[in-house]
Amino acid sequence: MPTNTPRRGGYTVPGMDEAQAAGLTAVLQERLTALTDLHLTLKHVHWNVVGPHFIAVHEMLDPQVEDVRAMTDEIAERIATLGGSPVGTIGAMVSQRSWEDYSLGRAVTTEHLGALDVVYQGVIADQREAIEKAGEVDPVSEDMLIGQAAKLELFHWFVRAHLESSSGQLATAGETSEQGAADAAAAAER
Structure with a gap:
């Protein structure tokens, strides 16, 4: 049964010791979980x-979905390169994450975009922390x-x-929850 952290294979890349590799693979597993969740959220x-701007947003998201999915593959392969075993099962990932599922279902474009603003803020902040740790x-x-x-x-x-x-005001300024x-965002559009 998969665990929440990648298993170690008894080796890593030259110039890195096992303890460093174990710490790094844990950081990368967190990113794998977060970006897998983002990929599925975007989809x-x-x-x-729905709504008047449906097609623009619908089509804008497809390349994001594909690029984020590719990021997960890149991270999983890096974990394996470091001697770890990436965990990609939904159950293990859900048990590892510290956030709830995306909260909106069928909604107009501005509502989804407002919620995605908050989602991206969290993902990017955590990505920057991971960059520091990896560095x-x-x-x-x-x-x-x-x-x-x-x-x-x-x-x-x-x-x-x-x-x-047009004046540079962000409709979601100061908001910290998806809803x-x-x-x-919906109120600003009215």
């Missing part, structure tokens, strides 16, 4: 978004995470561009 939004022991993993962060930040900007007024951000 959920893609399937459940302490492994520039290769750090570089991988930095490249992923750049894409995540770009995708976040795409989402936020829909929520920004609160969804409500604020």
Whole structure:
């Protein structure tokens, strides 16, 4: 039965000791879980978004879904390269995560985009923490995470561009919950 942390294979990359590899694979497993959840959340939004801007948001999300899914594969392969065994089963991932499922079902585009603003904020903040931890022991993993962060930040900007007024005000400013951000985004559109 899979555990919440990757098993170790008794080896790692040259120049890294087992303790460093174990710590790093735990960090990478956290990112694997978070980005798998983001991939599935984006697909959920893609399937459940409605309203006048449906097609724009529906089509904007497809490349994000594919790129985030590719990030999970890259992380899983890095865990294996470091001698770990990536955990990719839904049950294990759900038991490992510290957040709840995405809270919106069928909703208009502005509500989903408002909620995604909050989701991306959390994912990116955690990605930046992982970059710092990886940078302490492994520039290769750090570089991988930095490249992923750049894409995540770009995708976040795409989402936020829909929520920004011409004066630069963000409809979701100050919101910390998905529902609160969804409500604020919907109110700003009215």
